[in-house]
Amino acid sequence: MSTPTDTTPAAPVVPEGHVAMEIDGQSVFAPKGSMIIHAADKAGIPIPRFCYHEKLPIAANCRMCLVDAEMGGRPFPKPQPACATPVADGMKIFTRNEKALKAQRNVMEFLLVNHPLDCPICDQGGECELQDLSMGYGRSVSRFVERKRVVADEDMGPLVATEMTRCIQCTRCVRFTADVAGTYELGGMQRGENLQIGTYDGKPLTTELSGNVIDVCPVGALTNKVFRFKARPWELTARESLGWHDALGSNLFLHVRRGEVLRTVPRDNEAVNECWLSDRDRYSHQGLYADDRASKPMIRTGEGSDATAFREASWDEAIAKAAEILRAAHGDDLGVLVHPSTSNEEGALIARLADALGTGNVDHRIAQHDLADGAVAEAFAMPVADIEAADAIIVVGSNLRHEVPLLHQRLHKAAKRGAKIHVVNPVDFDFTFKAASKTIVAPSQLASAVAGFKIEGATRAVVIVGAVAELSSQASAIRKAVADFAGANNAAVCRIPQGANALGLSRAGVLPTARDAQAMLADARGAYVIYGIEPGLDFADQARALKALGAAKVVAFSHYACRSTRAVADVILPIGALPEIDATLTNLEGRTQRAVAGGKLPGEARPGWRVLRALGGVLGANGFDFTDLAGAKLAAREVKVAASAAQKTAGEGLELAVSQAIYRVDATVRRAAALQSHPLEAGPRIVLNPADAAAASLAEGAMAKVDNGLGTATLQVVIDARVAAGAAWVESGYGATAALGAGRVRVTGVN
Incomplete structure (x- = not known):
C-alpha cells in the first residue's frame, strides 16, 4: 500500500535583500528600499507616469502613478504614488482597480485643465506621453470652462525651442540640468497655479547636454529648435548610427525622411552613453548640408x-x-x-x-x-561605466567637459558618489563637479606635476589623459610621467584617443x-x-x-x-x-x-x-x-611604429596651452549653424593670466599680435586668473588661431 504524498508546492524562497509582494495578483520580489514603480516595471506591469524617469531623482509631483495599496489586509487610507512609495514585505498593490483608476483619471483631468489644445501644431505630436496617456485616462469632454492660463516663453538658445504654456511642471528638465548635467540652469518659479519652469535670468542654456531636456520632456514644452516644423514622427525612418565627433562613440538614431537626416536622438546603451546624447552629436547633422559640400569629382x-x-x-x-x-x-x-x-x-x-x-x-x-x-591610441584600462565607481580620479591635460561631454558626466556621477577628483591642467577649466585638488601649471610643468602627485587610500584609481596633454609639445614626457605614476599607484590609465576612430x-x-x-x-x-x-x-x-x-x-x-x-x-x-x-x-x-x-x-x-x-x-x-x-574588411596591417624626433620647446615668450573648441572639432561640426550660435562657442581669442597681461601692457578686450615663429595671429585678449602664469590659452579649430600650434609664443599689442 503506497503512502500519500503532499503535492503542495513549496513556497518560493525570497532572495536575500528582497521582499515578497503582490502586484495585480502577481507575486513578485523587489529589492528592499526600491519603489513600487521599480517592482512593477520589472514585472512588466504598466503604471502611468510623467514626472518619474529612471535616470532622475524621484520628485513625486505629477501624481499620475497613484495606485491602491494594502498591508496585512488593511488598505492604505488613500492612493499612493508608486514612484515614491517603498516596497514592503507582504504588500499588495492594485494598479487597475476602481480606486486606482479613479485617482489616475482625476489627476489626468487636472493636468489637462490648463493644457492647450494645440496637438495638430505641436512638434511633440505623435510621440507625446501626455497625448498617449490622455487617450487611456482622459475624459472625452472637459468640465473646465474657465480661461486657460498662458505662460510667456523665454529664449533658451539656438538648440531648444520652448512653448511653456504646454508645461505640466513635471520638473524632469529641472532635475536633468541639476543632477545629470550639473549646471542648475532650470528651476520652478512662483507657486501654486502660478508655478512655471524657466531659467529665471532669461539666458540661454549653456550646458553641453541641453538637448536631453527635449528627450525627458513628456509634453511639447521643450522641443528641438533645429527640427521644429520640419516633419512628423511617422514620416521618419530610424537608422542606427554613432557619434563621430569624440572617441566615446555614443549610440544614436538618425531620423531620416527621403534621404535627408532631419533629427538625431539617443539610442540606449548603458555601457557607453546610457540614454543621453551630447549637443555636438545631436545637432551636427546640420553640417552635412553645407553649401560647400563636395558632391562631384x-x-x-x-x-x-x-x-x-x-x-x-x-x-x-x-x-x-x-x-x-x-x-x-x-x-x-x-x-x-x-x-x-x-x-x-x-x-x-x-x-x-x-x-x-x-x-x-x-x-x-x-x-x-x-x-x-611613438605613441598610438590605446583602449581605456577600465570600462567607461566602471569609472563611476572609482574612488580617485586624476584628470591630466583635458578640458574634459568640452572634449568628451558624456565622459565628463560619468565623472560628475562619480563625484556625487564620493570619488575624489584631482585636476592637473594649464587652465582651471570649468567642470560641474568640485575637484578635491587643482594643480594649475604651465604646459611644460604638467609632467613634473603628475610625477610629484600623491594619492592616499585609493583602491580604484584612474588617470584620464586628454587632448591638452596629448596634443602638446610635451606629450611624450606627460605620457611617461602618467605611466610611471600609474605603475606606482596601481591606477588604470585612460588616454583619450585623439579622434573618433x-x-x-x-x-x-x-x-x-x-x-x-x-x-x-x-x-x-x-x-x-x-x-x-x-x-x-x-x-x-x-x-x-x-x-x-x-x-x-x-x-x-x-x-x-x-x-x-x-x-x-x-x-x-x-x-x-x-x-x-x-x-x-x-x-x-x-x-x-x-x-x-x-x-x-x-x-x-x-x-x-x-x-x-x-x-x-x-x-x-x-x-x-x-x-x-x-x-x-581586410586583415590589419602589422606596423611597428618608430619614435620620431623629440619636440623642442625652449625659447622666449609664453607657453601655449591649446584646447579644442567644443564646436570646432571637425569640418561637419564647424558647419552646423545652430552649434555655431551656442553660448559655448566663444570665438577666437587669447586668454592670459593677469600678471602676463600686465607685463605685455595688454588690457581686457585689446587686440594682440601672437607670433610662434612660424605664423602669426591677431586675437582679442581676455584676462583670466584661471590660466597658469607663464601660459597663454587659445582654442583650436578657428581660422584666426590656425597659424598657432604648440610651443611658445610672443604676445604684443597691436598698434
Whole structure:
C-alpha cells in the first residue's frame, strides 16, 4: 500500500535583500528600499507616469502613478504614488482597480485643465506621453470652462525651442540640468497655479547636454529648435548610427525622411552613453548640408582656390587622374594623411593602398605635435561605466567637459558618489563637479606635476589623459610621467584617443613605418593623399602643412570642397560622411560598433570604401577585387611604429596651452549653424593670466599680435586668473588661431 504524498508546492524562497509582494495578483520580489514603480516595471506591469524617469531623482509631483495599496489586509487610507512609495514585505498593490483608476483619471483631468489644445501644431505630436496617456485616462469632454492660463516663453538658445504654456511642471528638465548635467540652469518659479519652469535670468542654456531636456520632456514644452516644423514622427525612418565627433562613440538614431537626416536622438546603451546624447552629436547633422559640400569629382585646371580653378569630371576621369598622380610619386615620395574619424573599413583599405604604392608614410595622428615616444591610441584600462565607481580620479591635460561631454558626466556621477577628483591642467577649466585638488601649471610643468602627485587610500584609481596633454609639445614626457605614476599607484590609465576612430585606425595599421604625420610635412613629399581632412584647420601645424601640401600634388578624398581643400588639391574625390555610409568605429574602450547608412549621399559622392576600391583597381593593387563592404574588411596591417624626433620647446615668450573648441572639432561640426550660435562657442581669442597681461601692457578686450615663429595671429585678449602664469590659452579649430600650434609664443599689442 503506497503512502500519500503532499503535492503542495513549496513556497518560493525570497532572495536575500528582497521582499515578497503582490502586484495585480502577481507575486513578485523587489529589492528592499526600491519603489513600487521599480517592482512593477520589472514585472512588466504598466503604471502611468510623467514626472518619474529612471535616470532622475524621484520628485513625486505629477501624481499620475497613484495606485491602491494594502498591508496585512488593511488598505492604505488613500492612493499612493508608486514612484515614491517603498516596497514592503507582504504588500499588495492594485494598479487597475476602481480606486486606482479613479485617482489616475482625476489627476489626468487636472493636468489637462490648463493644457492647450494645440496637438495638430505641436512638434511633440505623435510621440507625446501626455497625448498617449490622455487617450487611456482622459475624459472625452472637459468640465473646465474657465480661461486657460498662458505662460510667456523665454529664449533658451539656438538648440531648444520652448512653448511653456504646454508645461505640466513635471520638473524632469529641472532635475536633468541639476543632477545629470550639473549646471542648475532650470528651476520652478512662483507657486501654486502660478508655478512655471524657466531659467529665471532669461539666458540661454549653456550646458553641453541641453538637448536631453527635449528627450525627458513628456509634453511639447521643450522641443528641438533645429527640427521644429520640419516633419512628423511617422514620416521618419530610424537608422542606427554613432557619434563621430569624440572617441566615446555614443549610440544614436538618425531620423531620416527621403534621404535627408532631419533629427538625431539617443539610442540606449548603458555601457557607453546610457540614454543621453551630447549637443555636438545631436545637432551636427546640420553640417552635412553645407553649401560647400563636395558632391562631384573635380580636377584642377588653374591656379588658386576659387571654384573656377577646377572643373567637374566623371568618376572614371577623376580616378584616372588620381592614379596618374600616385604612380608618379610611388614610394617614399608619397605621403598619406588620414582624418582620425575615418572608419575601420576605409582605414584598412588606405593601409592596403599605401603598401601597394610602396610608401610607409601613412598616419592618422595629424593633430599631434609630439610623437617622440611613438605613441598610438590605446583602449581605456577600465570600462567607461566602471569609472563611476572609482574612488580617485586624476584628470591630466583635458578640458574634459568640452572634449568628451558624456565622459565628463560619468565623472560628475562619480563625484556625487564620493570619488575624489584631482585636476592637473594649464587652465582651471570649468567642470560641474568640485575637484578635491587643482594643480594649475604651465604646459611644460604638467609632467613634473603628475610625477610629484600623491594619492592616499585609493583602491580604484584612474588617470584620464586628454587632448591638452596629448596634443602638446610635451606629450611624450606627460605620457611617461602618467605611466610611471600609474605603475606606482596601481591606477588604470585612460588616454583619450585623439579622434573618433583613432583607436580603430591604429589597430588597422594606419600608422607609419617610415615618416609620421609631422615628419612627412616638415620634409615635404612630392605628392600626398589626404583623406577626410579640412587642410586649413585639422593639422597640428597649419602653416607647415599648407606649405607642404601647396607645393605638392594632392589627391583629396573629401567631404567638403572648401577653400583650403581647393587651395591644395589637384583632384577632389567626394566621399560620404559617417551618417551616410555603412561602417564601424572603435571607441575609447576598444568597443567596435556599427553605423548604418542614414542620409543620402550628396550628388555623385560615393562611400569612401567604394572610391578606394576603384582607385586600387585602376592601380592594379592586390586586395581590391571585392564587391561589397564585407570584402573591404581586410586583415590589419602589422606596423611597428618608430619614435620620431623629440619636440623642442625652449625659447622666449609664453607657453601655449591649446584646447579644442567644443564646436570646432571637425569640418561637419564647424558647419552646423545652430552649434555655431551656442553660448559655448566663444570665438577666437587669447586668454592670459593677469600678471602676463600686465607685463605685455595688454588690457581686457585689446587686440594682440601672437607670433610662434612660424605664423602669426591677431586675437582679442581676455584676462583670466584661471590660466597658469607663464601660459597663454587659445582654442583650436578657428581660422584666426590656425597659424598657432604648440610651443611658445610672443604676445604684443597691436598698434
